[in-house]
Amino acid sequence: MLFFVLLGFITAVLVPLIKKISDNFLSWIIPIIPASIFFYFASFYYQIADGEVIKVSYSWIPSLGINFDFYIDGLSLVFAMIISLVGTVVYLYAGSYLKGDTRLSKFYIYISIFMSSMIGVVTSDNLMTLFIFWELTSISSYLLIGFNHEKESSRYSALQALLVTGLGGLALLAGFILLYITTGTWDISEINKMPAEVIGSSYFFLIVIFILLGTFTKSAQFPFHFWLPNAMEAPTPVSAYLHSATMVKAGIYLMARLNPAFGNSILWNDLLLVFGTATMLFAAVLSFKQTDLKKLLAYSTLSVLGTLTMLIGIGSDLAIKAFIIYLIAHSLYKGTLFLVAGIIDHETGTRNIEKLSGLRKLMPITMIIAVAASLSKMGIIPLVGFVGKETVYASVLELPIFGNYLIVITILANMFVVYITAMVGFRPFFGKLKSTPKNPHEAPFRMWSGPMFLALSGLVLGIFSSLFLNKLINSSELGIISERLNIPVKLWHGFNLELLLSTITVLLGLFLYFKREYFLKFVASFSSVKFVQPSYYYQFIFDGTLSLAKYITSKIQNGYLRFYILVILLTTFSLIAYTLHTFYSFNEINIGGSVSVYEVILAFILIISTLLAVSAKSRLAAIVGLGGVGYVIALFFLIYSAPDLAMTQFSIETLTVILFVLVIYKLPKYLSFSSTTRRIRDIIVASFAGLTMFFLVLVISGTSLTSELKEYFIAESYPSGKGLNVVNVILVDFRALDTLGEITVLAVAAIGVYSLLKLRKKDN
Amino acid sequence: MRSSLILCTATRFLLPIILMFSFFILLRGHNEPGGGFIGGLVAASAFALYAISHGVTYAQQLLKVNPINLIASGLIIALSSGLFAVFNGSNFMQGYWSEFKFPVIGKIGTPLIFDIGVYFLVLGIALLIIFSLAEEEEEIQ
Incomplete structure (x- = not known):
């Protein structure tokens, strides 16, 4: 188990070696890695579907209770299989997408690190190990978003994503630690067995807030959603993999994983419901004005992430079922659509939908893939997306009080999703052919085979949903709620309210698509006000922190060494003086004991050297004075039987004098820069430091140290x-x-x- | 820098002696005052002396390796002395000593190897700083 979880890290180390053979060889051979991880996890399918749970443990830091504990149940398995399957497709795709790019091996290194971290997140049973993998996904995401690091916007977006998710990560760590204090264990499976302790804890409110800060930032929930559309600066395979199929779902995963412990609390459920719904609607509406293929997809991803959060918040059996189906469906079709967007971008040289039209004859295979994925996304029978949407509607309708309002919001949001899909999946292919920056032709095999496979999986999972999904959802330990679900998954539920609502959604979405120009004019009349955008606050805090740091640096580190010394001396000795004053009295000082002749002589030399150093008229004389001080101190060490210290001091003094001599050649002659008041100030500070040290030594020699x-x-x-x-x-x-x-x-x-x-x- | 004949000649004899002495300090450190840190400093002062009498370029030629490499190898030696225990299945930095007593050096153990690492590192650091400062100064002249 450990091997397959860490395989990506091992791969990352090996990539530069394989690259030596040839880039082409590397890009053909490397998809074997995610594929083997996929088959490894797929081999657990029957075990898990029979309701078993797999637990493997490797000790790491047992004294702190931090271990590589792996735990695989239905939820983990679904995630691990999605990660490795989409991974295989993306690895294959990237080989062609980045063909001839010198950074190909770098790409594989980053993405392998990411894949392993992500597998680690969804299989770890230990909060700390999970946290480490979690942070590793943020870091690899940073590297991948900033892959085109020569572009300033890439760097900006990468940093923004890192800062937002990193801040959430810190909050998450705080939440985990509080959870550990409350329950006394790092084991997630143990924590999930004690919901009463967790909810009854006095820290409960803080734990929920901290953990949700972590998951909301990671999964780009409102108001932290702004980093995700910006992350589209990444190469398309990265967007398909990290920013739609896997990493942004890490937050969703964690909320689902911890749901057994928190799910019974109103606070948890309501927060998920409110923020999930807000994200779902808000992101869908924001997508309307976008013209970039990838940004459109990013906003629809946001909307789906909101829906998933909302479903955990609802928390009923039906909602959890909808959650799993929707999760699988989304990863399949959204990954595909991103890759299709990548193909279009790669072949035509533009991602602007205004410029794309009529590609159906030039790129027939890509069109078939795009249409298949789009139909699934719109929720058209018989694709898996249809099953997903039906169940989402059913679970929303089931809600007792505000189900009726929520269904309206859900339909509104989904209407926009249908609109986005039409824009991405249909618009570039139909209508009249427009000229594009590059002459488009069909994508190479490696670029269309993977998306084709994903699109077909969507179809197969839809038609045979009772075969594959049913068993996994109903008889495995899903780990999201404590009971097992007992709701069969079927493609066709008959003519019912959900089907009607689904149809209405599609019709509304298509209406919006065809009347786009009209609505755009309408929207343009509301120019968005900047202070309602969360990204405005991000920028405000970002700039504010930088200018504050600049201000403080200019004040404290002003470039004058003498000022640094002044600050250091004042701070150190004020603290020491304060401690001495509070905890010791002068009565304790014991000046008894005999003084030998050597000591008197040495003290005398010491004072003379100090005076020489201070009053010297040339640098060389000052250095000699300082050297004298150093050697006398070394002799004192010798007298007080510390030969090691004395030897070190001697050699250090010697070398220091050499260094000084080397440096002073470069300095101008002594000049008098400082005014008399400054000198007096320096004398006062120096005497204060000296006197404090004097009393400190007296007090220390008076106290017996045991x-x-x-x-x-x-x-x-x-x-x-x-x-x-x-x-x-x-x-x-x-x-x-x-x-x-x-x-x-x-x-x-x-x-x-x-x-x-x-x-x-x-x-x- | 004008070099005096006496200093030059004396240094040529002093250098090996000081280096021997520094190594002696390193080895005796385990039982008597001394150790890698002091040893490294003493060795550095030997080369500093050579740099003063003969000039930096000659001192660098005499040293043969770049001080930065000395720092790196010192760190690696110190780290690997600690890793030895890890590969033996015990905790990082657990000390191991040979049973056999070598002539002159005495027993060899991982702490001694660690100290050798410190020796090279300190030597490298001191020389890196001294050489770069002295180089600049020669250029100015």
């Missing part, structure tokens, strides 16, 4: 560390991890110094 660690290290140094030098054993053995961290920091600092110096050289 430390168990000290005794432990001294006692264990030889038996465990096999060394007599306790200091060194601590550095390289007991606390070697700290040392490793420190030397890493040192290395990074050295590279920083080096690049600063080299950069300066280039400028000159």
Whole structure:
């Protein structure tokens, strides 16, 4: 199991090696990876459909309860199969779409990382592991949206998606931690068994808000929806895969996954219902003015994501059934339509629907695929989309009080979805042929075979829905609600209210499509006001943060080293002085004890060197003075039996003097820049720091320090560390991890110094 | 930089001695004062001395490797000394010691390898900074 979940990461490492053979070889061979993952998960189908649940666990950080726990039930299986199936199609498609592009291998690396992360999200049973995979999907999405990173709009959109989903991710982490505090376990399957504890918890409100912030941002629910249409900057295979079929459904998945624990609370259900419905309607209406094929599809994806959220919010058996069917149907037809949009873009050189028309004779196969997917999306019998829409309507109608209002909203939203589908699936192919930037011809095999397969699956799943979907939905542990559903899935339910509503929706949508020009004029009269757009607030916060950061930087890091030192000294010593003042009194200071002659002499040299350094008229003299201070301190270390420290101090002092000497050649002669008031200020700060340090040392030498660690290290140094030098054993053995961290920091600092110096050289 | 004949000649003899000494400090660190950090600094000062007497270019030629590579290999050595335990099925950075006592060096163990990593890293860092500063200064002159 672990192998198949992590296979994408392994692939990502291997891609550069396979690329060495040839790009063409890579793009033909690599679809095997998602295909093998698909067959692996498909092999669980009968087990899961018989109501079994598969649990596999690999320990990772057992002391924190964080493990690779995998859990596969009906919900996970559906998601995992969608991810790997659409993945296979997209891998194959991209090989042709990006043919000849030098970044092809980079694309496969990013998308493989994404696929594995996504599989990880839907199979993890551990909240922490899920969270890590969740964040990995955000990061790979960032890389993929910004794939054309030379374009500024790509970079902007990539950053926007990362910031919005990343912010949600932080909220999600907070929610998970609170959930852990409440239930005492990271296991999702355990948490789902204790809804009473979760709902009764005093943190419940916060948990719901945090988790929903995470899922709403990820699944682009209103008011966080704005990043998704912008994410269409990504290459089309990415949009098809991440931003319609899989990643944006991660939030939906998580809400469905946690529904057994939260589903009984009114807060959870109402929030999902309200925001889901709002997204469904809002996105559908916003789509009306779009002319870009991919943006149109993005808005219809938003609308569907809203519908899915709404269905979890309704939470009835029928709604959950509708949820699963609609989810499968949408992934199949929307993935297909995106890929069709990609084909059109690739072959004609434009995605603007105003410029596209009459392609049916030039691209007959693409047309068949597009029409098949569109019919499914419109909910026309006998495709799976029809089953999906029927069940959605049925579950909405079932709602007791506001079902009647909700059905109107749902029909309105779906009317727009039908409109979008007509615009994307029909309009480019029918009517008169228009000239396009490129001469269009039929797409190559690899580009149409995958979408064709997806479109056909939609047909097969529709006609034989009782065969494939029925068993999975009714007898497997879906994990969304605790009972098993017992509602057979059928294609044909007879002439009933839902069928009537479906027909009305399609007719309304087509009406809107044919009267488009008329309605567009009508819409244009309302120019949208910018402060009602959530993206306006995003931009406001984004710009605000940047200018605040700039302001603070200009104040604190003004480029004058002396000012930095002043700030550092003042902060550090004010804190120390405050602590000393509050927790210690001067009575505790014990100035007893004898002073040896050496110490007096050394102290004398120390003072002289300090005065020399301060009053020196040349830099060299000042450096000599400072060096003197350093060596005297090293001698003090020696007297107080710390030979290691003393040796280090000696070598450091020597090297520092060398460095100083190297640097001072470049500095101009000493000049008097600072005014007398400034000097007085500096003297005051310096004396304050010195005096505070003085009292600190006095207080420390007066207090007896007892430390168990000290005794432990001294006692264990030889038996465990096999060394007599306790200091060194601590550095390289007991606390070697700290040392490793420190030397890493040192290395990074050295590279920083080096690049600063080299950069300066280039400028000159 | 004008170099004095005495300094030049003395450095030629001093350099191997200081380097030997730095290695000695590194090895004795486990039982007596010393260790990779100090050893690395001492070795760096040897090369710094050479750079002052003969000029940076000669010092770089003498070192043969780029200080950045020294930093990288130091980090890798330190890290791999910790990974050794992982491949042996125990925790990261768990110490392992050889049973056999080598002449002069004594027992070899992962903490010693870690210390060697620190030695190279510190040497690399100090030289990287000294060389880049000194290079600039030579250019100015």
